[in-house]
Amino acid sequence: MKNLFSLSALAIILSILTACNTGNGNNSKNAKLQTPAAKVSDEKQMAPEEAKEKTMSDLQEAFKGETTASAKYAAYSKKAEEEGLHNIALLFKAVSTAEKMHANNHKSVMTEYGVAIPEFTPEFTVKSTAENLQDAIDGESYEIDTMYPEFLKDAGNSKSQLAQISFNYAVEVEKKHKVMYTNALAALNNNSVQELPKAYYICPTCGNTYDQTPPERCGISMTSSERFIKINSL
Numbered sequence: 693m694k695n696l697f698s699l700s701a702l703a704i705i706l707s708i709l710t711a712c713n714t715g716n717g718n719n720s721k722n723a724k725l726q727t728p729a730a731k732v733s734d735e736k737q738m739a740p741e742e743a744k745e746k747t748m749s750d751l752q753e754a755f756k757g758e759t760t761a762s763a764k765y766a767a768y769s770k771k772a773e774e775e776g777l778h779n780i781a782l783l784f785k786a787v788s789t790a791e792k793m794h795a796n797n798h799k800s801v802m803t804e805y806g807v808a809i810p811e812f813t814p815e816f817t818v819k820s821t822a823e824n825l826q827d828a829i830d831g832e833s834y835e836i837d838t839m840y841p842e843f844l845k846d847a848g849n850s851k852s853q854l855a856q857i858s859f860n861y862a863v864e865v866e867k868k869h870k871v872m873y874t875n876a877l878a879a880l881n882n883n884s885v886q887e888l889p890k891a892y893y894i895c896p897t898c899g900n901t902y903d904q905t906p907p908e909r910c911g912i913s914m915t916s917s918e919r920f921i922k923i924n925s926l
């Protein structure tokens with residue numbers, strides 16, 4: 693009985709091996725097995741020096757982006773006030789203040805790394821408040837979905853911790869800005885601008901922006917809310 697069992701078992705193993713060595717199933721199985729290895733070898737790993745250089749230029753680009761955003765939102769604030777949209781003017785002023793903090797953080801990191809601070813004049817166009825809000829939503833979306841994820845990856849590759857902190861502070865705050873601008877545009881379209889928040893609180897460390905009484909500590913940088921900047925007038 694024992695021999696019979698062994699023979700049957702051997703026959704089953706042989707039939708499985710034969711099946712595995714013939715037909716398309718085997719090829720596709722091997723192809724699947726090879727995929728992860730092929731993927732790894734296809735991915736270009738940036739050399740440390742190259743990654744460092746990329747992070748330094750990322751910091752310069754982020755600084756220019758944040759400086760431009762701050763100046764642009766300040767101009768959009770004035771335009772909203774001219775259109776009689778006071779609560780939207782307050783929002784633009786609050787976010788302009790937050791973007792200034794992002795720019796200052798990037799600047800501090802560049803100084804620490806010995807990178808040249810770009811000198812430039814911000815360029816932007818002021819349109820109607822509805823268009824300005826859409827432009828702001830598009831700008832925040834670009835930073836959230838494209839720019840900062842790429843910069844964070846570069847900073848990780850080059851092990852530039854200060855750049856990682858500064859980029860991370862900014863991207864987390866941009867997510868809140870996008871929501872605030874989206875709500876403001878909806879309010880403008882629904883004729884309910886007067887119901888929008890009338891006071892904002894900005895964290896001086898990371899630019900975190902609250903449209904209601906903030907918690908004891910900033911939800912991003914843990915800074916005491918006693919140090920927050922309150923914006924409730926233009």
Ligand SMILES: [Fe+2]
Nearest residue numbers: 758791794862
């Ligand atoms: Fe920002």
Ligand SMILES: [Fe+2]
Nearest residue numbers: 832865866869
């Ligand atoms: Fe922002």
